Amino acid sequence: MGLSFRLKHWEAIKKAAESRPAPFLIHQESNVIVRAFRDYLRQDIGEILIDNPKVLELARQHIAALGRPDFSSKIKLYTGEIPLFSHYQIESQIESAFQR
Structure with missing residues (x-):
């Protein structure tokens, strides 16, 4: 996987983390x-x-x-x-x- 794909994935994780209060699952292994x-x-x-x-x-x-x-x-x-x-x-x- 390229860097751009990993950065997009990281941004999606950050956005999910900011979208609601903890605790909740923001990422699960593929x-x-x-x-x-x-x-x-x-x-x-x-x-x-x-x-x-x-x-x-x-x-x-x-x-x-x-x-x-x-x-x-x-x-x-x-x-x-x-x-x-x-x-x-x-x-x-x-x-x-x-x-x-």
């Missing part, structure tokens, strides 16, 4: 899609595979909201017969990482 894009989306990522059409649409909407249309074409629906994590052996890689 959902997993937003967090993943915020933390991991970089130019060197070739593609992002998502195995759920509804989640794919949410991801595309978030990319559009970020003003990053260059990433929209990298988000693709995985439709393979084998589950996504099994196909790319992600579960075994996670297990291996935790055994270290």
